[in-house]
Amino acid sequence: MKDLNCPKGHGPMALKELEKQTTFKGVDITYSADTFVCPECGIEAGTVKTAGNVQRAIADAYRSKMGLLTSHEIKSLRISHDLSQQQLADLINVGVASIKRWETGLIQSKSMDHVLRMQLQCRFDSDNYSGNRKISLPRIKLVAKQFEKLIGKRLLKIHDQFLFLAKYLWYADMLAFRQLGRGLTGATYAAIPYGPQLNNYKDLVKPIKASDELDVEPLSAEELRIIRQVAEKFPGEEAVYEAAHREKVWQEAATGSLIPYSCAYELTEI
Ligand SMILES: [Zn+2]
Structure with a gap:
């Protein structure tokens, strides 16, 4: 950056990153900005370049505070999806x-922010192995508790490594993905010799049991309906275990391989 001299004649000023406070659109925000400061008298000055950066820093601090994607987030999400600016524009x-x-500081509206998130974050999460959701251990427990209530049996059993519970979860997640476009728990499932199971179940069983299921968003009426549908279809542990073993998507999967949620459309038992 070009040097700047003190307007009071003290010679070259130093470029410093300063933390600043301001009120923007009625909201108090803190941001940091590169500013020229005279070491002698402390007077501050900016260049056109730093002025642009300041505007962007203020806009981003405001966006963070208001829960909107920042210019940096929009840009990095777009790049992570391998989209050009034109491609993203066409998509939305x-x-x-x-x-x-938006990538240089203009603040997007709340509704455009929602559209951007739908496009960039949903795609981000929809790797097809987690059912359009981030894995939530408390939610797995919440769904498990619901199944326990409906079939009247304990399923959160550590000693059996959730052998039967995993099948109920699998069917519920797959069915929710099929009907609602999104699983219930975000769990990834693997094909093991005992049927579909939570991927890395050995590391998950205890943390799931220890998690606090009251800590997550409650199940919606539609989600509860799906759990009920699975529980009514498979009223006992053996029923769900055997049904899962009749599914081609499990039979044909290599041992240890992940079962994509797209398999939800190929299930035959529900
Ligand atoms: Zn000075």
Whole structure:
């Protein structure tokens, strides 16, 4: 960056990163900005370049505080999806100029933020092995408790490594993915010789049992309906175990391989 001289004649000023407070759109925010400071008298000055950076820093601090994607987040999410600015613009039906402005500081509306998140974060999560959701151990426990209530049996059993519970979870997650476009728990499932099982179940069984199921968003009416549908279809542990073993998607999967959620459409027992 070009040197700047003190307007009071003290010679070259030093570039410093300063933490600043301001009120922006009625919200108190803190941001940091590169600023020229005179070592002699302390007067501050900016260049056109730093002024642009300041505007962006303020806009991003505001966005963080308001729960909106920052310019940096929009850009890095877009790049992580291998999308050009034009491609992202086409996907969400805006002009490419909007993407460019959002990535340099203009604040997107709440509704455009929602559209951006749907496009960038959902795709981000939909790797097809977690059912469009981040894995939540408390939610696994919440769903498990619901099954326990409905079939009247203990399923959260450490000694059997959730052998039967895993099948109920699998069916419920797959069915939810099929009907709602999103699983219930975010769990990834693997094909093991005892049927579909939580991937890495050996590391998960105890943490799931120890998690606090009251700590997560409650099950929606639709999600509860899906759990009920699975429980009614398989009223006992043997029923769900045997049904899972009749599923081609498990039979044909290599031992240890992950079972994608797209298999939900190929289930034959429910
Ligand atoms: Zn000075």
